[in-house]
Amino acid sequence: MNEAVPSVVAIDIGTHKVSVLIGKVHAPDNIQVIGMATARNRGMNKGKIVSLDKVITAIKNAVQEAEDMAECRVHSAWISIPSAELKSFYASGRTPIENSDHTITTSEVVRALELAKASHLTSDHYLVSAVPLGFELDDSTEWVQNPIRMSAHSMKGHYQLMMLPISTMQNLDRALKGANIGVEKMVVSCLATAEASLLKDEKEYGVCLVDIGAGTTNIAVYLDGRLALTHTLQRGGEHVTRDIAAVLQTTTEEAERIKLLYGCVELKVVKPDHMIQFQGIDGPQTISRIELTEIIIARYEEILNQVHQELQRNGAIHGLYHGVVLTGDASQIEGMVNLVRHILGVSAHLGNPPVQVYAEEQNQAALRRSQYATAAGLLMFSQSDTQDAIVESTDPEKLSVFRRVGRAWSALNNQLKSIF
Numbered sequence: 001m002n003e004a005v006p007s008v009v010a011i012d013i014g015t016h017k018v019s020v021l022i023g024k025v026h027a028p029d030n031i032q033v034i035g036m037a038t039a040r041n042r043g044m045n046k047g048k049i050v051s052l053d054k055v056i057t058a059i060k061n062a063v064q065e066a067e068d069m070a071e072c073r074v075h076s077a078w079i080s081i082p083s084a085e086l087k088s089f090y091a092s093g094r095t096p097i098e099n100s101d102h103t104i105t106t107s108e109v110v111r112a113l114e115l116a117k118a119s120h121l122t123s124d125h126y127l128v129s130a131v132p133l134g135f136e137l138d139d140s141t142e143w144v145q146n147p148i149r150m151s152a153h154s155m156k157g158h159y160q161l162m163m164l165p166i167s168t169m170q171n172l173d174r175a176l177k178g179a180n181i182g183v184e185k186m187v188v189s190c191l192a193t194a195e196a197s198l199l200k201d202e203k204e205y206g207v208c209l210v211d212i213g214a215g216t217t218n219i220a221v222y223l224d225g226r227l228a229l230t231h232t233l234q235r236g237g238e239h240v241t242r243d244i245a246a247v248l249q250t251t252t253e254e255a256e257r258i259k260l261l262y263g264c265v266e267l268k269v270v271k272p273d274h275m276i277q278f279q280g281i282d283g284p285q286t287i288s289r290i291e292l293t294e295i296i297i298a299r300y301e302e303i304l305n306q307v308h309q310e311l312q313r314n315g316a317i318h319g320l321y322h323g324v325v326l327t328g329d330a331s332q333i334e335g336m337v338n339l340v341r342h343i344l345g346v347s348a349h350l351g352n353p354p355v356q357v358y359a360e361e362q363n364q365a366a367l368r369r370s371q372y373a374t375a376a377g378l379l380m381f382s383q384s385d386t387q388d389a390i391v392e393s394t395d396p397e398k399l400s401v402f403r404r405v406g407r408a409w410s411a412l413n414n415q416l417k418s419i420f
Contacts, residue, residue, distance in 0.1 A: 007034075009066075009077035010378035011059065011181065012189065013172070015044045015084075015215035015238070016329075018058040020066040021367075021375040022074065023357065028383035033359040035070025037062045038371055046215035046234055047084025049171045056178035063179065076182030078378040080189040081128065081172065083232050084216050087163045090133075091116040094156040104147045104155055109135075112157030125163040128188055131227050133158040160227065162188060187381050189374050190218035190230055195384070196377030197327045197351030198222065207322040209351070210307060210340070212330040214238045217303055221316045231310050233303065237330030240299045247295050248287060250280045259333075264293045265300050266335025296333070304343040311344070323347030329370050356380055 008031070012019040022035030039062035043054030063074050093115025095108050113130055121127060134143030137152035147155055176183060194209045203222035211218040215236045221229040240263075245255035262276050267290065274289040311317040323346040326336060331350070340348040353368045357376045367376070 007072070008184075008379055008382045009074050010080075010192075010375040010382070011063070011077045012080040012192070012372075012374040012378065013044075013055070013059065013082060013175075014041060014080075014189075014374070015047050015082070015213060015236070017041050017214075017371060018055075018062040019372055019375045020062040020074075020077075021357075021372060021379055022066050022070040022072065023379045025383060029356040031357045031379050031383065033357060033363070033367055033379075035066035035068075035072070036359065036363065036367060036372065037065035037069065039065070043175075044082070044215070046236075046238075047082040047213075047232075048168070049175065052171065052175055052178065055175045059175060059179040059181065063181065074181065076184050078184050078382050079172075079176065079181075079186045080192050080374050080378060081164065081186050082168075082216075083164075083188050083190050083218055083230075084234065085165055085168050086128075086188065086230070086232050087125065088230055089120065089161055090158070091120055091161050092156055092158045093118070094154060096154050097152050102151050102153055104137075104150050104152060106148065108155055109147065109157065112155060113159060116157060116159050117161055120161055121163070124166055126166045126169050128162045128164055128186070130162070131160045133160060133226065133228075160230075162230075184382070187378060188230075190220045190232075191227070192377035192381055193218070193327055193374045194220050194222070194227075194377065195380045196354045196357070196373050197325055199352070200225070202322040202325065205321045206319040208311065208316065208320050208324045208346075210324055210326050210328075210331065212236055212303065212326070212328040214330065217307065217328075219307055219310060221311070221314075221320070223319055229314055229316055233306050233310075235299075235303045235306065237328075239303075240296055240330070243295055243299050244292070248278065248280060248285065249282070250278060250285070254279050258292065259296065262289055262292055263296055264289070264334040265297050265339045267293055267297070269335060297339070300333075300336070300339060301343065304340060308344050317344070317346070320346050323349070325349060325351045327351040327370055327373050332370055354380060 006025045008023050008025055010021045017038050018041050019038045021033050023031040023033050025031050039058045041058040043051035049055055067074055093112040095111045097104055097108055135147040136143055136156040190211055193211050198209055204225045206223050209220040213236045215238055217233040217235055219231045241252055241255045241259055244259055245252045258278050264270055270289050270293050276287050276289055278285055324340055324344055337348050354376055357379050359367045
């Protein structure tokens with residue numbers, strides 16, 4: 001690209017689609033999209049690559065369309081990493097401060113991280129990123145966020161580690177090379193989506209992002225401005241489509257069409273006499289919209305109950321003072337906000353598109369669609385000085401870590417209660 005204004009490209013590789021945004025960076029919080037496109041991805045299933053050639057074709061098709069719109073050529077991009085096989089957990093590492101004045105330097109911080117990940121890294125997994133939760137100095141009960149230049153005899157770093165199978169990263173790398181796309185940086189998809197969909201205050205006071213895609217549902221919990229938990233469920237919108245196809249004895253294409261046109265998860269808004277015509281395997285068929293809604297509700301209730309169980313298991317459900325923010329194409333179905341409020345017992349709303357990323361008026365509505373949320377988050381991530389990223393844990397200490405991360409909010413909340 002030869003524009004005087006710096007440019008950045010974002011490519012989101014999802015189960016059903018590849019989305020591309022090309023942006024001009026006028027300022028870190030002022031990114032103008034000049035090229036955008038999506039292409040059907042037929043090479044993935046449940047977030048995993050099953051046909052390399054089809055993924056390469058999808059990337060090429062989306063990039064070319066975005067290039068034509070922006071009148072430029074793409075050579076490298078920020079890439080979202082599908083999180084279907086994500087493994088993440090809490091880890092800690094303690095190191096002595098051995099210099100003469102016991103001042104913590106970057107070397108001690110790096111050493112603490114190396115010790116934290118040493119017992120968790122395996123030969124078949126790659127460390128995508130590590131987010132520092134806090135640093136414990138000389139066994140203090142209070143953690144500090146940046147220990148550099150502070151004094152202590154020992155330091156214990158607490159982290160969330162995020163790993164993916166090496167084979168997953170290799171296949172993604174081959175797909176990008178096959179499409180002639182270089183990599184500026186890779187970001188786990190749920191983190192990029194959170195960057196675009198969550199407000200700063202929501203992250204500070206406690207929020208859960210629930211991103212329901214085609215093949216998976218991703219959870220990301222933020223407390224005190226930091227990522228405290230992530231988890232991936234192997235359920236998404238395509239499972240709803242398959243349920244409809246199985247019950248109605250129709251094709252997945254017809255089931256998807258019915259879902260998009262008439263899908264709903266709130267029975268009280270459906271008229272009892274609303275009938276739907278569809279093409280079954282044995283010919284034209286009719287079903288009431290109430291029956292269709294009951295089929296759809298069953299699967300969404302399963303997904304949301306699993307989300308609720310995960311939040312309860314980690315003690316996170318009680319810290320969501322800003323509730324749940326919904327994103328992903330499969331969360332846009334009618335009645336979804338009320339269903340989430342009912343099952344999770346917290347406030348909920350659809351994610352707001354970021355004001356920092358915008359397009360010309362004729363393209364603004366398309367840019368605001370949920371299919372571009374992750375790519376918009378990548379554009380924002382490219383301009384952020386936050387290079388943290390990470391996530392869930394199966395460690396027994398997880399609950400205490402979660403409480404520690406939320407301590408700042410708890411103290412503030414207690415003060416507010418004493419005032420009011």
